[in-house]
Amino acid sequence: MTKIGHLEDTDIDIAIDEGEAGERRATELATRLRMVAAQDPLLAQDLVEELIVALDRAMNGTIRDHLDGPALGVADRVLRDSDQA
Incomplete structure (x- = not known):
């Protein structure tokens, strides 16, 4: 640059x-x-998880429709955990 x-x-x-x-x-x-x-890998993971939850909220619960493969699995886990919290 x-x-x-x-x-x-x-x-x-x-x-x-x-x-x-x-x-x-x-x-x-x-x-x-x-x-x-x-x-700080743990901080990065927390940030990604918070981002997934925020994006799902902003997209009216449809983020899963835009993901596949491992990303969908991660989103499912994160969103399931956030619903239980």
Whole structure:
């Protein structure tokens, strides 16, 4: 990443559309979660679980419809545990 004065080149990168902007934000979130996981895996797991619960709530309980494979299994476990809490 190139530094331009006090700005980074990513600070001036403008998304073409909202979909692209959303993908960039998701990529940045994933990168930050990986950084946290490298330092504190348990904290990263807690954050991911909280994110799953929050996304399910925001999506009116339909997050499972958008997942498959291992991600669906994790979401099922997390959401089942959050319902019991």
